[in-house]
Amino acid sequence: MQRRRPTTFRLFAIAESVDRFLLGASPRLQRAAIALTFLAIAIAGIQNVPRAYLDFRLLPLLRQVPQYETYGTDTIADMYEARVVLNDVRDMYTKARVEQTPLEALTWSKEASAPYPPATLLVEAAILALGQRTGVGFYGLIAGLAVLFLALSAIYCLRTRWYLFPLLYLNVSYLAYRFFYVQDGSYLIMLVTVMLALVLARRGRQAAHALMALAITLKLSPLYYVSSLTSMSRRMAWLFVAIVAAGLLLPVFLLDGYLYIFTFHEEIKGGRSEAIAAVLISVPFAVVLRYVETRMRFDLEDRIGWGLVPAALFLGLKMNAARHLVLPLLVPDKRGVRSVAAGVSLALPMLFPGVVRLNSALLVSTGLLVVGLVYYLDRIGWDVVRADLRQPLATAKMMLGRPAPASLEGPDARASTLLHS
Numbered sequence: 001m002q003r004r005r006p007t008t009f010r011l012f013a014i015a016e017s018v019d020r021f022l023l024g025a026s027p028r029l030q031r032a033a034i035a036l037t038f039l040a041i042a043i044a045g046i047q048n049v050p051r052a053y054l055d056f057r058l059l060p061l062l063r064q065v066p067q068y069e070t071y072g073t074d075t076i077a078d079m080y081e082a083r084v085v086l087n088d089v090r091d092m093y094t095k096a097r098v099e100q101t102p103l104e105a106l107t108w109s110k111e112a113s114a115p116y117p118p119a120t121l122l123v124e125a126a127i128l129a130l131g132q133r134t135g136v137g138f139y140g141l142i143a144g145l146a147v148l149f150l151a152l153s154a155i156y157c158l159r160t161r162w163y164l165f166p167l168l169y170l171n172v173s174y175l176a177y178r179f180f181y182v183q184d185g186s187y188l189i190m191l192v193t194v195m196l197a198l199v200l201a202r203r204g205r206q207a208a209h210a211l212m213a214l215a216i217t218l219k220l221s222p223l224y225y226v227s228s229l230t231s232m233s234r235r236m237a238w239l240f241v242a243i244v245a246a247g248l249l250l251p252v253f254l255l256d257g258y259l260y261i262f263t264f265h266e267e268i269k270g271g272r273s274e275a276i277a278a279v280l281i282s283v284p285f286a287v288v289l290r291y292v293e294t295r296m297r298f299d300l301e302d303r304i305g306w307g308l309v310p311a312a313l314f315l316g317l318k319m320n321a322a323r324h325l326v327l328p329l330l331v332p333d334k335r336g337v338r339s340v341a342a343g344v345s346l347a348l349p350m351l352f353p354g355v356v357r358l359n360s361a362l363l364v365s366t367g368l369l370v371v372g373l374v375y376y377l378d379r380i381g382w383d384v385v386r387a388d389l390r391q392p393l394a395t396a397k398m399m400l401g402r403p404a405p406a407s408l409e410g411p412d413a414r415a416s417t418l419l420h421s
Contacts, residue, residue: 022162030162038150045143047067072183073107073108074182074186081095081114083098092255093261094257095113120190153332168330169343171347186219187328189219230402274317278317285369294404298403305338312328316366329365337375345365
């Protein structure tokens with residue numbers, strides 16, 4: 001293994017020192033930190049269970065816990081849409097055959113209720129059917145997906161960088177609100193799918209590519225992962241394309257009204273200026289990211305996690321909504337960069353309430369992600385970067401070609417060596 005060059009910036013050197021110190025913590029301390037974080041999430045999560053699902057007044061130990069009276073807005077919309085699909089899948093986007101309840105109509109219009117791709121709506125319909133059959137209910141199964149995502153994330157962090165899990169959930173009240181009251185069901189379905197892909201990638205299973213293709217059909221956040229086609233075998237690449245095409249293109253010919261979901265948010269969130277700004281930031285970011293992952297020889301785990309970022313960055317900036325960026329960033333990063341960006345950006349509004357707004361997490365996380373790419377460029381070496389800039393055609397060919405085998409060199413060389421030994 002080649003000796004790593006010293007970093008150019010003192011800030012990066014300090015970050016590396018802190019990282020080494022934290023990685024040196026005893027296993028007992030690491031497990032205790034994870035357990036305490038889970039306990040905090042459980043306490044905050046219980047406080048967000050709506051009375052419509054479970055009335056705490058009937059439970060002596062929880063009688064004094066305040067509750068929301070009704071389900072969260074996403075739960076209400078998703079349950080209505082799931083009923084529509086179960087009634088007639090062809091009515092998925094026309095929504096003409098199932099009427100809304102008064103609460104549903106008061107919360108959302110039919111058009112605004114769950115404007116998601118078909119794969120997401122089919123999964124949510126299956127969740128509603130299973131919830132009714134088992135008695136757990138739609139809310140209970142979506143909450144179960146949140147718990148599963150948290151458990152998979154905690155295990156992954158324990159095997160990579162343990163301190164990322166407590167960092168990601170410092171703002172536990174906000175995330176418990178999103179997961180256990182509002183629920184963000186479509187995001188949770190996608191996040192669990194990506195975490196399962198990450199688990200497979202860690203075991204060297206190429207089936208992770210297929211799961212990422214499925215994740216793209218569930219939510220557009222992982223769309224950048226299409227750039228990984230060149231790293232797949234020919235058979236897997238064809239399977240990947242087939243899954244994405246079946247999930248996003250085939251419905252154009254099968255489902256009336258399907259295309260409205262791609263224009264709906266254009267009309268209500270963000271205008272042309274926001275869209276232009278989002279393109280001007282996210283496209284260069286994606287180009288630099290492609291260069292970094294090529295030169296750093298990112299492995300499958302890296303590419304899965306970073307595959308969520310460019311499209312999520314575009315959506316967050318276009319809609320001026322932090323959750324579209326920070327929720328995908330909750331997928332842990334074994335090198336730490338993405339997770340630090342998410343954790344710090346969410347922690348600041350909690351640490352400085354009234355001074356830092358919650359939606360500032362959008363710009364803060366964007367800035368930290370850019371700093372992360374600068375750090376990777378620094379690890380590559382500015383002499384190498386300058387040389388590549390002087391020969392753009394050769395560099396573009398390198399970036400678009402089949403990636404070299406993954407390397408353990410890079411900002412987490414020490415941790416990676418231990419993890420892969």
